[in-house]
Amino acid sequence: MTERSEVALNRSQSSVARMPRPRPTQLWQLELRGTLARRRALVIKLAFPLVLVIPLVTTGAPPFFAGMLLTVLFAMVGTVGTGVTITRARGSGWLDRLAVLPLPAWRVGLELFFAGWLVDALQATLVLTVIAIADRPDPATLATTWLLALSALAFSGAIGLGIAALTDHAGEAMLYLAVVLAPLLFLSGLFTGVPAVGFRYWVAQVLPFSYLHEGFQLLLGGNPPYGDPLSFLIAAVVFLAISLAATAALGRAILARTS
Amino acid sequence: MNDLSLTKPWLAAAGLSRRFRNGRGVGPVNLTVGPGEVQALVGPNGSGKTTLLRCLATRTRPNSGELTWFGDGDRQAARAKLAVVFDATAHADELSARQNLAFFATARKVRSDLWEPALEEAAVTEVGGDPLSRLSYGMRRRVLLAEALVGDPPLLLLDEPTLGLDVSGCQWLAEALSRRARTGLATCISTNDTDFVEQVATRVCFLVDGNAVRDAPLSDLLAELGGTREIQLSYRGPSPAASVRRVEGVVSAADATGGLLILARQRDGLLPDILATLGDLDAHLVDLKVQDPGLSDCFLKLTGRPLHD
Numbered sequence: 001m002t003e004r005s006e007v008a009l010n011r012s013q014s015s016v017a018r019m020p021r022p023r024p025t026q027l028w029q030l031e032l033r034g035t036l037a038r039r040r041a042l043v044i045k046l047a048f049p050l051v052l053v054i055p056l057v058t059t060g061a062p063p064f065f066a067g068m069l070l071t072v073l074f075a076m077v078g079t080v081g082t083g084v085t086i087t088r089a090r091g092s093g094w095l096d097r098l099a100v101l102p103l104p105a106w107r108v109g110l111e112l113f114f115a116g117w118l119v120d121a122l123q124a125t126l127v128l129t130v131i132a133i134a135d136r137p138d139p140a141t142l143a144t145t146w147l148l149a150l151s152a153l154a155f156s157g158a159i160g161l162g163i164a165a166l167t168d169h170a171g172e173a174m175l176y177l178a179v180v181l182a183p184l185l186f187l188s189g190l191f192t193g194v195p196a197v198g199f200r201y202w203v204a205q206v207l208p209f210s211y212l213h214e215g216f217q218l219l220l221g222g223n224p225p226y227g228d229p230l231s232f233l234i235a236a237v238v239f240l241a242i243s244l245a246a247t248a249a250l251g252r253a254i255l256a257r258t259s
Numbered sequence: 260m261n262d263l264s265l266t267k268p269w270l271a272a273a274g275l276s277r278r279f280r281n282g283r284g285v286g287p288v289n290l291t292v293g294p295g296e297v298q299a300l301v302g303p304n305g306s307g308k309t310t311l312l313r314c315l316a317t318r319t320r321p322n323s324g325e326l327t328w329f330g331d332g333d334r335q336a337a338r339a340k341l342a343v344v345f346d347a348t349a350h351a352d353e354l355s356a357r358q359n360l361a362f363f364a365t366a367r368k369v370r371s372d373l374w375e376p377a378l379e380e381a382a383v384t385e386v387g388g389d390p391l392s393r394l395s396y397g398m399r400r401r402v403l404l405a406e407a408l409v410g411d412p413p414l415l416l417l418d419e420p421t422l423g424l425d426v427s428g429c430q431w432l433a434e435a436l437s438r439r440a441r442t443g444l445a446t447c448i449s450t451n452d453t454d455f456v457e458q459v460a461t462r463v464c465f466l467v468d469g470n471a472v473r474d475a476p477l478s479d480l481l482a483e484l485g486g487t488r489e490i491q492l493s494y495r496g497p498s499p500a501a502s503v504r505r506v507e508g509v510v511s512a513a514d515a516t517g518g519l520l521i522l523a524r525q526r527d528g529l530l531p532d533i534l535a536t537l538g539d540l541d542a543h544l545v546d547l548k549v550q551d552p553g554l555s556d557c558f559l560k561l562t563g564r565p566l567h568d
Contacts, residue, residue, distance in 0.1 A: 023361030030351050030362045037353035037390065093347025100316055101366040102339040 027098070027108060031115030046123055049073055053127045056220075057134040063222025068190045070127065071213045074149055075185060077123060078156020079163070079177045082116050086164035086254060087173045099255040109251020110244070113157050117150075120157070124149040128219075137219045144232035145215030151236040152208040154243035158250065159184075165253035185209055194226065208239040267330035268293045269414050269445045270315060275324035277314050278469070285311045285469040287324060292414070292445045292462075297436055299456040299477075300449040301558065302466035303566055308449040309346065309418055311466070315447060316343040316416045328414065342367065342412035346419045348399045352392040356383050356402040359391065360409060369410030377409035378402075382431065397423045401431075408435055415439065415446045421455050433458045451566055453554040457481075463554065467562050477554070484552040484560070488525055490533065491550075493518035496542030506532045515565035518546070522556045 024030040036042060052073060056066040089095050089112075098108050128146050131137065163176045185191070187200060188209035195201050204210040214227035268291035276286025285307030292298045300308045313319040314326065317334040328337030350359050356378060364374050378387050381401040383394075391399055400423040407415060415436075421429050436446050436459045450456060456463060457477065464474040473480070487510060492499075500519055503512040508524040523529055530549070537544055558566040 023358050024351075024354070025361055025365035027362065027366075030354065030358070033358065034351040034353045089349075093345055093349035096318060096345050096347065097343075097349050097363075100318055100338055100341070100343045101363070102335070102368075103366055104335070 027103070027111035028115040028118075031112060032118060035115065035119055042119070045119065046126060049077070049123050049127045050130060053130050057131055061220075063217040063220040064193070064224075066220050067213045067216030067222065070216050071152070071188070071190055071209050072185060074124065074152055074212065075156050075181055075209055076177075077120055078117075078153040079160040079181055080174065081120055082113060082157040082160030083163040083173045083177050084160075084170045085116060086112060086161060087167060087170045090164070090168055090254075090257065091170070095255060105252040105255045106248035107251065109161065109247050109249075109254055112251075112254075113154075113161060113247045117154055117157050120153045121150050124153060131216075131219050135220060138229075140229040141215070141218050141232075144229040144236065145212070145219055147236035148208065148212045148215045148232050151239040151243070152212045154247075155208045155239050156181075158243040158246040161247055161250045161254060165250055165257055168257070188213060196225070208235060211235040211239075268327075269329050270298075270447060271325075271327045271330075272311075272315065272321075273325045275311070275314060275321045275326055277310050277319055277321045283307075283469065284322075285314075285466065286321065288464075288466075288471045290315075290464060290471070290474065292447050294413075294443045294445055295440050296461045297440050297446045297448065297459050299460035299463045300447065300466060301451055301453065301456060301463055301554065301566070303451060303564070305468075306466040307469035308451075308466055310469075312416055312418050312447065312449040313345075316341065316345075318343070318345075337414075339367075340412060341414040341416060342407040342410075343415075344403055344407045344417045344420060346422060348396065348403050348423075350391045350399065350402070353390050355389055356387045356391060356394075356405070359402065360406050363406040364409050367410060367412065373410055377405045380408070380431065380435065381405035382427070397425055397428060400424055401428060404432060404435075411439065411442070411444055413444055415444070417446070417448045417450075419450055419452075420448050421450060421452045429455060453558075453566065457554050463557075465558055465561060467564070473557075473561055480554065480557045484522075484556055486524055487522055487552050487556070488529075489550050489552040489556050490521040490523060490530070491517055491519070491546075491548040492521060492533070492544070493546035494537060494542045495545055496537075497540050499536045499540050499542050502536035502540060503533055506536065509533070511559045511563055513559060513563060513565045515567060520559060520565050522552060522559050 024033050052069060056069065128149065132142055159180060163173050166176060167173050184207060187203045188207045189204050190209060190213050194204040194210055211232055214224040215232055217224040218227050270292040272288055272290040274287040274289065278284035288311060300311055302308050314321045317337055326332065329340060360374055360378060378384050381404060383398060383401050383405065386394055386398060391402065420432055424432060433455065439446055440461065460477045463477050463480055465472045498514055500512050500514055503509055503519060503521055508526045508529050510522045510524065512519060512521045534544060555566040
C-alpha cells in the first residue's frame with residue numbers, strides 16, 4: 001500500500017469513527033436494532049422460509065398444497081415471533097421497565113409489534129421474490145399477494161400479542177398458539193378448500209389466511225375459486241387496519257400482566 | 260421543578276395493600292415521601308419490600324388503599340416524573356449502554372446533552388459502546404442506574420440498588436442519592452443493605468411479613484440505640500439465645516447466620532454474664548465481636564428477629 005493510500009484509508013477510517021451513529025430513541029428502533037444485531041439468528045430467520053419455498057417452486061408442487069404450506073408458515077412466523085418474544089420480554093423484566101415509562105400502553109404495544117413485523121415482512125418479501133423469479137406471475141397478483149402476506153403477518157402478530165397477554169411462559173404460549181391457529185387455518189380452507197356455501201364459506205371471508213392461500217395458489221399457477229387482485233387488495237387493507245387496532249388495544253393488556 | 264408541589268408529599272400511600280391469593284404481599288401501609296427525602300424500605304426477604312415498591316412505582320395496582328404521586332392519583336401522569344429501577348437488569352442486550360440510555364432518556368424527555376455525563380458519572384463511558392451482553396452484571400447494573408438517574412427525575416424508586424455493585428459503585432450511588440436529596444429531589448429505595456441505608460436514607464420504614472412495623476427518621480432510630488452495643492457471639496453447642504435474653508441489660512438476642520446476635524445496654528460485667536450462660540448450657544465460645552450498633556440492630560430490637568437470617 002502506498003503512503004498516500006494509507007493516509008487516505010486512515011482519514012476515511014477516522015471519519016467513520018467520528019461519524020455520530022444515530023441512537024435509537026423510539027422503542028421500535030431499539031427492538032429492530034436488537035434483532036438486526038443478532039446476525040446469526042437473523043440469517044437463520046430469513047433463510048429458513050427459503051428452505052421451504054425453493055423446493056416447492058422448483059419441483060412444481062401442486063399450488064393448493066404449496067400455498068397451504070406457505071400460508072401455515074406465515075401464520076406461524078407472525079404468531080410465534082410476536083407471542084414468544086413478548087412472553088420472554090415479560091419474563092426478563094423488560095416489560096416491567098417499559099410499563100413504568102411515560103409512554104401510552106397502546107404505543108408500546110404497537111412499537112413492539114411493529115419491530116417484529118418489519119423483520120417478518122422482510123421474510124415474506126424474500127419468499128415472494130423467489131416465487132416471482134421462478135414463476136413470473138402477473139405483477140398485480142404478485143403485488144396484492146405481497147400486501148396480503150404483510151397483512152396476514154400483522155393479523156398473526158396480533159394473535160401472538162393476544163396470547164402473550166394470557167401467559168408468562170414461552171412454552172405455554174406455543175401451546176396456546178397451536179390451539180388458536182389450528183382451527184383458524186382449518187376454517188380458512190387451507191386443508192380442505194373453502195366450500196361454496198354455508199357457515200364455513202362466510203367464516204373464510206373474514207380470515208386473512210384464506211385470501212393469502214388463494215393468493216399463493218394464483219402465484220404458483222393454480223386456479224382458486226374466489227381469488228382476484230382487487231379482493232386481495234381490499235382484504236389486505238381491512239385486515240391490516242383490524243390488526244393495528246387490535247395491537248393497540250392489546251398493549252394495555254400486555255403491560256398490565258405482571259410476571 | 261416548577262410544577263411540583265412543595266406542600267403536598269410527592270409520594271403518599273394511605274392504607275395501601277397488595278395481597279396475593281396465598282396471603283403474602285404487603286399492607287396495609289401508610290407512607291409518605293416528600294421533597295429532599297430518601298425513604299428506605301427495609302426488611303428481610305419476603306417482607307413485601309419489592310411488592311410495595313412496585314405499587315409505589317405504578318407497576319402493580321394495589322388491592323386497596325390510596326396512592327398519590329405529587330398529590331394526584333393518575334399513574335400515567337406520575338410516570339412522567341419518576342424513574343424506576345427494578346431488580347432485573349433487563350435491557351436490549353445486543354445494543355450498547357449509549358443506545359439503551361438514549362431510548363430510556365428520550366422516553367422520559369431528558370435532554371441529549373445530559374446522556375453522556377450520566378454514563379461518565381456511572382463510570383461506564385469506556386464500555387459505553389460495547390453490547391451490554393458483553394458487560395459484567397455489575398456494569399449492567401451501573402448502566403441501569405445511570406438510565407434512571409439521567410435528567411434527575413423528581414421521584415426515583417430503586418429496588419435493591421446496591422445489588423451487584425462493588426465498593427466504588429456503592430459509593431457513587433450513595434453520593435448521587437445524597438446529591439439528589441440536597442437538591443430537593445425524592446428517592447425511595449427498597450433494600451436490606453443497612454450500611455447503605457445508613458449512608459443515604461433520611462427515613463426508614465421497617466417491614467415484616469408485609470406489615471410496616473416502624474416508619475421513622477433514620478436519626479431517631481439510631482438515637483434509640485444510644486448506650487447499647489451489638490455483640491456477635493459465635494458458639495458451638497446448644498443455642499444460648501433464651502438464657503442470654505434473661506441477662507440484665509440484654510435488649511434482644513436472636514440466632515442469625517454468624518451465630519447469636521445480641522443488642523445490649525452497656526454496663527460493667529455484661530460480657531462475663533453473657534459468657535456464663537454458655538458455660539451453663541455446655542456450649543463453647545468460638546468467636547466474639549463487640550461493635551457499635553447499627554440499623555440492623557434497630558430491626559432486632561423492634562422485632563426480636565435478625566434482619567439477615
